Amino acid sequence: MQTSVAIIGAGPAGLLLGHILAQAGVPFVILERSSREHVLGRIRAGVLEQGSVDIVASLGLDANLRERGLEHGGIHLQYEGERRHVDFRELVGRTVTVYGQQALVTDMLAEHERLGSDIVFDASDVSPRGTDGADPVVGYTRDGIRHELHSDFVVGADGYHGICRPSLPSRSLTTYERSYPFAWLGILADVAPSTDDLIYALHPDGFAMHSMRSRRVSRLYLQVEPDASIDDWSDERIWDGLQTRLGVDGWTLEQGPITEKSITPMRSFVTSTLSSGRLFLVGDAGHIVPPTGAKGLNSAIADVALLGRALLEQRAGDDAPLASYSDQALARQWQVQHFSQWMTEMLHVHHEVPDAAARAFRYRSQVGQLEYVTGSQHAMASLAEQYAGLPF
Template identity: 60%
Template sequence: ETTRVAIIGAGPAGLLLSWALQGAGINSIVVENRSQDYVLGRIRAGVLEQGSVETLTRLGVGDRLASEGLQHDGIYLQYAGERHNVNFNELIGRTVTVYGQQQVVKDLVTAHEQAGSTIYYEASDVAVDGLLTKNPSVTFVHDGERHTIDADFVVGADGFHGICRASIPSEEITLFDRSYPYAWLGILADVAPSSDELVYALHEDGFAMLSMRSPAVSRLYLQVDPADEITNWSDDRIWEALHTRLGTPGWSLAEGPITDKSITPMRSFVASRLAYGNLFLVGDAGHIVPPTGAKGLNSAISDVTELAAALTAFYADDESLLAGYSESALARQWRVQQFSRWMTEMLHTSPGDLQTGAFDYRSQLGQLDYLTHSLLAQRMLAEQYTGLKL
């Protein structure tokens, strides 16, 4: 088999890239090692920057997003038991839209099915070869048969644990990363969200957040120890912690049946290069942010937008954008990294020694107090939360 672009991974990044390339008349094949049901079932991110909404709309996969997405003007920041609204729309005229990653993936899968795209699910032994040549290839086993795809380019959209980044010789790449002394316990609950906009809360017991997926489904998060296990958290214990950390006078959190719960570790990670010969990395394959600030999925969409434009220019005889992809996507990513780290450290309690912890907590209160009382600081938050321009 031959194609112009062989894409590894059918997460949001891979599916969107293949879709964008198709719109530009460039064929591609997607190879995914999990099943379609698994890909569709993964519950992850929930907030789309305004630019991400514009991209999905421009590419013709924004219909359900327009009718079912929940457009939010801002967020609430809560500390010391008080809730403060930050209105991005008033501050800078931009908004965000709450629409689950699962829904984005579902819309892309539907669009690809209608277009008859080639996507191999449940591929095993996926490997890449000839990355430094003009004819890179991808090999894999599907339905017991060995396949080889010869392509002009290979794109690694295979997430943090994928094989593409790992196929770059270790002496050619540096991995920058840091971990955090906390993790997120996330639940989905069948209950109408108790707030019109997301609530990010700093409490002495740790961070908590109220988010949502629809007018009938709430998504809630709690800071927990990274070594903690989900079996330690009964539904009752989760609700009790949420009531404590999100509580504010005159407001109450409505409970409902919990339909999903899991613990996700947090890390910051950036690879020193997103290109190696004719291999390009997009999304989590090249970088990871801690989730506070909701930048993971949005970064993947930004990478894909940029790479699709670069590949389109390449086939129209302009190689400069492709040559500059790695550097330009990394520069954008480092700006996003510092924002995600800033949001994360402002809102989570450090488990360190008691004295340092007590100081840090009060310093974070000062930080939030400044933010909620300075329009300049709020504009800075608004600009980054709703998405920096490419």
């Protein structure tokens, strides 16, 4: 087989890049190791920055997003029993939209199927080679038959555990990592959200967050220890923790049946390059952020927007954007990493600090930080600008 761009991974990054190429008439093939059903069943968060919504709309993929997405003009920051609103519209004239990643993937895959895009599911033993030369080849097995896909470029949209990043030459690769001393216990509950905008709460017991998946489904989180077991958290214990950490006078957290619960460790990861020869990385294949700043999906979309444009300009005869893709994408990513780390450290209780006095000092300093952020127009504008999204 021969194509222009071989995309490894049919998550949101790979599917979105396929649509950018399809709109420009550029041939591509998407290889996905999982089944179609598995791809559609993966549950992920879905807070879309203004720029991400604009990209999806520019490709004509926003019909369901406009109908079902929940637009938010800000967030609530809560501490010491008080809840304060950061108004993005007023501060920077931008918004975010809650729309589950699973729904976005469903929309993009349906449109690919309508277009007749070449997407290969259940592709095992995927192995890119020759990416430093002029004729990259991606081998894969399907239904017991070995195939080879020749292409001009290979794009790794296959996530942190994928094959593409390990395929980069080790001599050109340095990784930067940080693990955080806390995790998130997340639930989906069949109950209408109890809030208009997302709530981020600092409480002596730990961080809590109230988000939503739709007008009838709530998404909520509790800070737990990294080694916590989901078996130790009954539904009753979860709701008690959420009621305590999110509670304020005059407000009620409505409860409902919990349909899903899981524990997610928190870490940061960035690789030193997103390209080598004709192989390019996008999204989680090259970087991961803690979820506090809602940047994971948006970072992938930003990479794809930049790489897609560069690939089209290369076909038009300009190689410079493709040559600078990694530097430009990583420059933006490090700003995103800083914001995510800042939000994470400001809003989580540092139970790992062994000395009680030092722990209390740190907590009080976080309260002071939140008082400054919510009391300063400049600080709130900085938060709003970064949360609603840096330019692509």
